[in-house]
Amino acid sequence: MGLFDKLKKLVSDDSADAGAIEIIAPLSGEIVNIEDVPDVVFAEKIVGDGIAIKPAGNKMVAPVNGTIGKIFETNHAFSIESDDGVELFVHFGIDTVELKGEGFTRIAEEGQTVKAGDTVIEFDLALLEEKAKSTLTPVVIS
Template structure:
């Protein structure tokens, strides 16, 4: 009983846009893996800029070898995936510059990648960028926004709440 008295309560945290652009509901993404929430809940952004920033205070968990996706863990334990473009794994890193490594500590708004949307689109890939809550069994993406313009590092996309 006393153990719980001193246990630090997990905080809810706000997730900000990792990239500037138009926020769209995840259900509108053309890739069914995302639209049917097979990987988890979240939103997507149709980018209007190239800079990708950290949407949370936390740590870089995994920079995918193909540089098209980065997963992070918020200080409250929520795990987030930023997937730059659709099917972009096939580009094997072309069009992406990653500025972080696994284990790096980051704060909201810290630059983590450059996503060359002109190169990606020029190769006939969609640039829509899903932002996914990976551990939805432990956390909820609450108060999600869509159909709004978002500014990287500033606009709150949703709140990560501990279940």
């Protein structure tokens, strides 16, 4: 069962309300199948199932109420654990680690308690579209 199927079941199954958590998109853009990400680690769901987003905005936000786990030193990715114990991983683009932080600005800090929608990282989309292998952003439940 894929992430969309799980989310659909949570939305459509009244009995699932007790265990449901609300997850919002961590960035604006178009939802794409995780299998379309040009990186085998994400496309083959090695780090977890999820979706990808083709970004259209300039910030990554907390997808859930919770606590920021790890923010990569290069500010291109972060993990968050929801208040309900669900861990998500948001990774902007492919091979963006090679940019060594260029185009990214950290707003939140590791260990910070956040609400869904709070800004975690801001980014320069035009620069990243020019320099990154891909801007498709995997969002996985890990």
